[in-house]
Amino acid sequence: MLHYIGLVVMLLASTFALASEPVSTSFWGNTAIGGHDATAYYQADMDRRSRLVKGEKRYRVSWQGADWYFASQASADKFSANPTSYVPHYNGFCANALSLGEGKVKTGGEVWEFFGDELYLFYAEGGRQRWLNGDWQAYKHVADEAWSQILLKN
Template identity: 30%
Template sequence: MKTIKNVILLGLALVWGALAQAQIDPVNADGLAIGGYDVVAYFSGKPQKGTKAHAAKHNGATYYFATKANKDAFTKSPSSYLPEFDGYCAWGVGEKQAKFPINPETFDIIDGKLYLFFNGDFNGKPFNTFPDWSNRTTQLEKAAHANWPKVKNSK
């Protein structure tokens, strides 16, 4: 029985490892947030990478910005630009009560808030959480906000 449990746990670890390689963590091991994407730029409708020249720290993470103006906007009001659910996949929090890595190019803005999503390969097949989110936005957004306090402190 213990061997079966270990095999299952190893399998889950391998699946999660493959999943994580296809996507990025909201804050990587070096402390870079959202893969270096400019969180302010999302609000103009097009995600874009920032640069080290326009970097700012917030809550231990480093954020890159495409312009000085974007950096200044963020430093004046970080909460206006930070993604919901600490940058984890909104669908994952709402549908699966879990933290999924994200693809910084897949996003939604709802009521002035940034939501990010998983969009990549899962077990060698394309898997994009955004279409389901789009079809059930109200339901999944409500569930995600209800689930987040419990999910936030999970590993």
């Protein structure tokens, strides 16, 4: 029985690995997270405002069916080498909306926060404040469940 469960888990994991996950893109294009450089959020030596960096089309990387833009070739290369290290949780969809059962709400990358060591994006500052001032771990748990359901349907 334990062997059977392990096999099912392995098959599900390989299915997710092959499937393309949804990414928060612009309404009129295929640009992920508002065209912001996903690696810049992780530059802890910079102040918060300076980490919100717009990427350029010439430094574009396609991943999960979306176009991710970067401020430099070095940033694009860093992302290309290991995208999952830089992609915001829920591929940039609003963490707060997922935690409230509102589904996939797109974000533009401007409202963000790290919880633990993971990057989360929010549609609006009110959602970020809710997570900062509330039980973000409980909200994350609900959002993770909602995200899992979205991935199963995808």
